[in-house]
Amino acid sequence: MKHLVLVLFAVLLHTVTIKPCASVSVPLFHVFAHCVDWNKQYDNPFNYSEVGLLADIVSPEKTVTIDGFYFQDYNRSLVNGKEHLQAVGLPLWCFRFSPIVEGQHSVTVSIIDKTGKHKITNMTFQATREGSDMQGYVRVGKNNIHFQFDGGKTYFPIGENVCWVSYDRGTYGYDNYFNSLAQHGGNYARLWLTDVQWDGLAVEISVGKYNLGDLWRLDYVVALAERLNMRLLMCTESFNLLRSKSGPHLWETSYYNKANGGILDHPQDFFTSELAKMDYKNRLRYLIARYSYSTSVFAWEYFNEVDITDDYNSNAQVLWINEMTKWVHRYDVNRHLISTSFSNSVGDVNVQSLDSLDFTMTHNYGQSDIAMTTALYAKKKLLQYHKPSYVAEFGISNEDHDKEGWSLHNGLWATTVQLAAGTCMTWWWDSWVAPNHLYGIFDGISRFVNDIGNLADYAWVPVVNATVSVPTLRLFAMYGHQDKETTGLVALWLQDSCSTWSQHFAGNTCKTQKNVSLSLSLPRCVEGTDHVVDWYNTTSGQQISSMQPKCQSNVLSLTAVEFVNDVAALVHVA
Template sequence: MERLVGAWLPNGFGSVLSVFLAVVAISLPFTASRVQAAEALRPQLRSVKPNSTSVPLYSLLKLDVDLEAEYDNPFDPDQVDLQGVFTAPSGREIRVPGFFMLPYSRQSAPGEVEWLSLPGRARWEIRFTPDEVGSWRYVVSVKTVGGEATSSPGQFEVTTSDRPGFIRVSKDNPRGFAFDNGEPFWGIGENMGWYGSRKTGDYDGWLTRLAENGGNLIRVWMCSWAFGIEWDGPDGLGNYLFRQDRAYQLDWLFEKADEMGIKIILVLNNHGQLSARVNPEWDKNPYNARNGGPLARPAGFFTDAQAKDLFVQRLRYIVARWGYATNLLAWEFWNEVDLTDDYDQDAVTAWHREMAEVLRALDPFDHLISTSFSNYRREASIWSLPGMDFTMTHFYGQPPWGDQDPAKSILQRDREKRKFAKPTFTAEYGLDWSAPSAQDPRGFHLHDILWASTVSGAAASAMTWWWDNYVHPNDLYYHFRPVSEFVARIGAGSLAGEPFTARVNGVPAGRRIEAYGEKGQNGVTVLWVRDARATWAEMKQGYEPQPVSGLWLELGGLAPGRYRVLWWDTVEGRPIRETTVTVEGGAGTLILELPSFGRDVAAAIRPE
């Protein structure tokens, strides 16, 4: 049985229509109070249609499920629980949750203000990514208060492909990332938290420019003003119908980013949702008792049983809809959770422990899990949890002066986080927390944090914050290319290694030359040598680094043998020179003569 439901869809319909009333056919025949187990109709699976019967390895298989059932809320698995069980050629079974959706479509051209249409009726879908080549089988089941139904078995073939799989903590290097096929991954990117006035049309330009310059990682928020699916008062609590346009936007973003080779860290909650003080949204939060929710105060989110159940329900939907994505690097529980009101370390730690276990059980694809804090010294109790796969740092300079030496900040904080013996990197960085980096319009600090990350032991580059009002309008994407080409040349496995500091000899009076390095798991040693006075702040005051030559440094601890030394222009993104050197027996010390350089230079030393 079906009835017509009017869905008010207020977002993403262009400048002509700001509000759209769509009438969609969905199975909502009775209120929850009228649907009793004894009288409810048994659910029926009318059909299960795969989008293909042959799928390349690590590519998406969609099952379009036509079902008839009685329920009040299609997003509540206690009312209607759709699942697919996939059996691999090896006999391994993988259980994947299904989900309800409205099938939006983007009609606007790339870069234009987003225009969405709703061409079809509501439907149920299961998304699955196979990780074995060969013949797969599947069975779909649905369970409601009225009973259960199971489909006839289906089958599809998985063919070989060059897709490397999901991203994990590397088996060869516990401080780095790698794909399922063992290929190392080192992220290079920036935050792209949410869209502006053009909605997803903004991402057309942002993603294109980042990808053109070798970027491969962004960080995105499921915030109320963009991709969040649970908001808008009491009707939005546990019911995502009126934000299906936002869910579609996230569908689009994952697909677009994947086409460009860009991975996503998906932030599930932001601090303002539970704050009346810092970026406050608590007054509009559907969990707030004043809005009909279960919580009298924000901190109750971490302890209240009903709030936890609602969040677990949201996690299930998020996993069902986007867990398939191989370009999802990680789920991030919170952006800067320590800025939530009445922050309680013990309660928040216990919540992270519990929810990490829940999410791990829900996610059949076993994506990485993390969280974040505004204070980079927090929170050892959470970073030490087995459920936290990697650590992150957020760091901003203080107004009005800003961070005077960004490279030093990245080196110090990334290296400090190594004590947790997990991958780490700086996921948010800004010269000044209060405004875009107008003090440095040419992006000298962006150059510095990217190159500092290559020798800080980090598993990814530092990610600048001001993407929409600094990087893009100043077209600073070119800073990513020299780093990305260097990493491509030496191999991502050369990074996330053991950092060290080297002494530079022959430095003329008046110059401060510093050398930093790290030894990668693959035997490659990476160096970054810089004029420590040539920061954005000093250069703003008129300092111009002149070419310096005749410098040399000693590297110890190398095995005897021949090494190939590549010197790299960090601005042009090209080799300066490449030579072969020999380390004799004994102390294993290598003396390197540096090429002439002005602001900085990089090198990679590889055993032959």
Template sequence: MSKKFYGLSGVLWLSTISLWAQSIQSFKQLNTNPTLYTKTEFDIRLTADWQNPYLQEDVALDMVMYTPSGKRLVLPCFYEEGESGKQSLWKARFAPQEKGKYEYAFELSKAGSVVARSKDATFIAAASDKSGFLHPKNNWEFQFDNGKPFRGIGENIGWESRKSDDSKFFRELQQKPKYDYEYMLPALAHHGGNFFRTWVCSFNLPLDWHRNFNSTRYEESDAYYNPSAIRKTDRLFNLCDSLGLYVMLTLGPGNYSPRDGGFSPSAADFFVNPKSKARYKNRLRYFVARWGYSTSVGAWEFFNEVDNVQFGNKNKPISADSIVAWHDEMSKYLKGIDPYNHLVTTSISHRDLKGMDELRHMDFNQKHIYKNTTSIPAAIVRYERDFKKPYVIGEYSYEWDWSKNFDDFADEMDSDYKRGLWYGLFTPTPILPMSWWWEYFDSRKTDEYMKKVRLVSDQMLATGKGSFEKIEIHASDSTVITYAVKCGGKTFVYAYNPTSAVKNISLTFKGSGGSAELFDCESGATKKVMVPKSILLKAKQDVVLISGK
């Protein structure tokens, strides 16, 4: 036995003596050649008594590891099948973040105390060409384990099509069966996207719902976690991994109602009830155990627009203090059980909750902005300045009201979609603003525009190697919207003419002068120009000027 394990409470005794009723019989490593940032899976056979194998206060299995550098990791494992008191199958899914030799053992706990422990074993993780997991770097970008910089470009793909949609004008469009992950995610990747946001809720990935899904994709079940939702989530992450996509998974509150096995009759009670909080922690543990291995987990997001939950009853809003305290407790817990240290966040619609943006274990803050896309850059700058952490616009669009016919102002919808991406690219945010209404923009092929933004973003990251410096810029016409960023030896200038008149402008900024490349944002065409020589901007036209080496 490795001496590294002797410090575990009771481990030496339990390694040789184990209560037969609670014992680990065997374990098997399913892939024999582990590599960095890739799933290595283990089957564990054990016998234990339980009331519910998904509740850690009843029974829990952990994989305790020492990494090649000597760091101790504890990975939650998850129940797969079997009965209480008989041999059951559990699984561990782990993605190494260090090359070299790992030492590990499995520990079985009952009511929080270790009651059995497997023999010790080892495996060796080899290098791979993968980049790893996303982590904070600065307000402009995230970075992978290998140091490679990352900026997210994408959209909301909130859910797969529902059986019955509530859209007044686009019900037929939004109910189309083709709008599933197998269609939408490859399309996103093809269009240059690398990031999206999706929900866990009663009609999409309904982990803790049993019936009434408003979807034909899920099967009724009385199981604690719905097997058809588990299978669909497995497929989702396999698809993301194959496409190089990163997802902000909006976990939501889950199904906390007493009629469905929960403990809280109201949202207000959910945030303070100890039983509901314990139930939610077990839910978090399951997400980490089953899907935490995936580098495609771009972020765990607790709530979609938690301020709307707060004001669900406008006459009796939920205390902001209780919501903030809940997020503080859950983010600390999640960081404590996630060995990969995935990014953690939550979101608001438009009402700030005092203290939420300052929570230590939340990696970035987030809000949603509709009908005011021009305000996005200033909002991002203000929040990241005030709270010293990245800020993300998780949803935006020209219109939020689905009772309106978007076709009446389709050109404005398209233009707003495009502006939001460019404003984000030239603003200190690691994830560019993400549009809503994915089916609508797919039907109009508007989302193909992401390719052009991705081209410029890739240049910024490559030439600057992750460095961003905001610089002042002067346009000869103040009606033209301009932003400038220096990345390494190159300066990138965005100029947009929002008016209906043709503008002939000159641009002056630090280092301007000489030849530059002018990128037309709509056509994607480029040409050589001289700076600060006048540039002709047609009505509603935008360009990116790239100067330097």
């Protein structure tokens, strides 16, 4: 964990013994953490209406109050291929906070329970720029298309779903997946924090009761993401526990089900029952207390595919999301982004248009032509809802038919140059990407995106008026310009239509393309001025050629380099 500052206080019979500690310095956006040994017993130490730690923090700019959380430390080991956690010491009450402004911060720590508020101690720390990359948290970018850090740099998610790990390997499995992703330019993963009976990170294991072991694992995974400069989409719940029909349904064994000692008569009551809403709010509050400090938390996702819960009701979902977002904003002082997802690729118009959701996502499966489908949805939702959008899950009907990863390659490139806020994110991380060693496919797109630079600084539009001299070739392109400047940038991907995963699986191969002519109509293409076109190998992401064409009547004419399957380019328009 980045620059973890841990200050322990011994508490005996509620008499606080303070261990002397030197003044500490914490880099901006890094964590200052503090734990208290408060040995009073509670029926449910996770229930904030029963007990909680509060930290009142005075910075040079404002005062905030944040929650603490009940915590158990562990050591991990791998025994016969299975992760084993060994508890270290007794549970503690902790808080985590990342400063966002320089200067001295004063902290007052208290425990509050039904007997009152018990002040524990005061402390101070100094927040400094030294040791900080100053990126900060992820926000909606100023172009409302892409994401952007507090520091101004674009965050363009490149990665995959890593919703659970296989073979009982626990955090060791996340080590493998995350390191493989990061080595090839990946900077994003999606986690499931729900009890879906797979080897995941189940926060809540019965109504109101949390799994301290899995929470420690989640601590480890968040810290791993911080070290690798990755960002995490934290999906807090999935349809499975509220579904009794076809597909992967778990209502029969769900801890929400009254038949199993839960609190719900029917799955859809989750969104209307006051008890259920209180339970979910408490879980959100705990997750915020424990993880909202981290700049590696990209966003909160309320639900995975909420529309396939039993008897889905759009109006009830609108009310529920608005209520939950108000709750999150009340406690998450760092205002992480918020979204939710749907099984139906179109989604729910009433929900996706809500101001209480910061971006939209698409899930899409079973397409023979990944590029056309994923690019369509990413662009369509952006233009419909005027907020960032990307394909958060995709896959083909049988991944064994694409062991070379053409569907992944094509999805990454098509969405990137068609106004998506991030690449499309493959679902089959454990059964397809890792076993077939497909992580190298991320190399090309990550280097290309890096060469584009600050995507969020540009106002982008699709290039719609373009021609290609070879009818079997398809052009995916977008044009962007910066405010008050005539210069612009075109990001394009030229694909041979024979290079879909289904065509490759059928044994078809693409021929070498030579002397392909392209014409692009651009609104800010100054006549007679030299422009620069850099061509890229899509596998390696390396620049392979550079040209200087001219515009005539706002039309830029190009000749593509020789290629097989596909090629990409950046056009710097003067």
